[in-house]
Amino acid sequence: MFEQAISAMASVVVDPYLLGLIFATTILGVIIGVLPGLGATTGAALLLPFTLTMDPVHAIAVLATIYVSATFAGSITAILINTPGTSAAAATTFDGYPLAQKGEAGRALGIAVISSTVGGIFSVLILCFAAPLLARVAYEFRSPEYFALTVFGLSMLASISAGGAVKNLIGGIFGVWLSTIGAERVTGIERFMFGNYELYEGLHFVPIFIGLFAISELLVQSKTVDKIIKTVSMKAVKLPTLEDYKKIWKTILRSCGIGTFIGVLPAEGATVASMIGYSEARRWSKNKKEFGKGSIEGIAGAEAANNAATGGAMVPTMVLGIPGSGTTAIILVGLMVHGLRPGVYLFTEQVEKVYQIFGSMFVANVMFMLMGLYAAKLFARVSLVPTQILWPIVFALSVIGAYAFQGQLLDVWLALIFGVIGFFARRHGFSVAPIAVGLILGEMVETNLQHSLKMFDGAWWMILTQPLALMFLVFAFLGLCGPVIFSWITKQKD
């Protein structure tokens, strides 16, 4: 198994086509990451239709490379123009931009590049070891456990991205309801199709995701057309000095652990990881006063954590079929479209492909490090592409991408409708990621609940007698009600 894994990972390096693909995608990912508004999730949603004709490993490698490189690249604009290219880089602005304003933009970028690379590689290594172990545990799962696990995943939506727990849960439930559109799987009864037989097999994820992430972002960006972007000057990216390393190595290691752990939690992603990584860096720092004024520990804490979350988020995605973030939701769709069914089967029957994907992520981390060090200045210029040119192009890619998936115009209309729905949701403080995750998990929840009910002759409470299922449901309950209960207890004590 170990030898097979190593040889599969090594095969990435000797495959010139795959290497070239990762190289080109890394450039694209960095460009996507530096363009404000066009983050990893939107980028992956736009690129998904392009991967349809590729070999499964190549397709997932492309999507995973976009994920890791765009997550890193968000820091370039966060440091140079105080605008995070991705939400995961928001915490990087706290200290990255102040340091850049002091004339040390190159040093800030150098710290960000090294921290991101260490975080990314650390998480890929953890992914390589943790995923098969988790798959072995998941081998014992039956319908009650999967049902409880998906409920746990949905409960974690309460804390996914901004918007507030209640709004996120409403979004998640809306997403789960969307998954009920089409013919019901056991009885074949048509639900919410209104006579439209193109919906018989349900809503397809690709056009919905293009709408929710790309087209809704286009409408959100239309509000920023008057915004003037100011860049700070930068000479060259500097590698951190020995003194810098001494100052940040503990922070990087801590954030690697935090980021990977947060990433592994279902429905949690790089944004949450970077915020926690940053606040923990501040909490443990001897120079707390420097934070907010250009602390290199702050940059390292946020950047190592957000890239560490990318590998972590791939663990539940590939092992359990539960996406760790909006981008991994798209990667999950990519896996399904290419016939790679996430779960135990993937780790027993298609080990080689799995490790080739892990190997690709490893190579992508190294490639974005080189690009970050030697071409960050060039990439930063891309962020100055006028919005009035960029977003109409995104519109074209979105509608053609939605059409290309199945060759149906209905998918284009669905993408546009969900773009508008996504925009109005975001306008009122609802995040779109819970809708996407709910849509993916919806079928799993319903199917496993049905199977569980059949297993226990309709006695739903018997699910609670299964130790693992009970554990997941308790976690879900604590995740949802824990903060309320704890704050009530604290108030009572006060």
Add this chain to the structure above:
Amino acid sequence: MKNIYLVPLILSIFSLAVIAIALQLDTSPEMIVGDSMQARSFPIFLMILKLILIGILTFQFYKNNPKPVVLEKYHTWGSMFLFLLFYLLTVYTDMFIGIFVVIFLMSILWGEKRIWVAFLTATITPGLVFLLFDYVLKIRFPRGILMNLYYG
């Protein structure tokens, strides 16, 4: 009624409508469903859960009194109108005519003052994307004025 309560109201109406539609769904014979659920049960359960959450959201709005959402400028509403225009052009002329017109008008709407830049973007982008999807990915596009000329 304050504007902030419009969102919970719309969500509630939507949930009730889904429940009403779900109640009209066919039921399966007992021998097929067995001890499991009818097709209507799960969506109804979801909407009840949603209505409870909407209740909590309304209570939060009542307690916190959030600021009403500021109305967007014409760029946003204009872009949505362009989506509608794209639909009409695609259905009645050709998808690529729709894409060309929308890119061109969207660039202008969003503030591009150089007409030739907007025109070039509107011409080159769909052209390149068409070549990529047609030649490399072998996707056949829907028939329309231009596609009929191309496919014959």
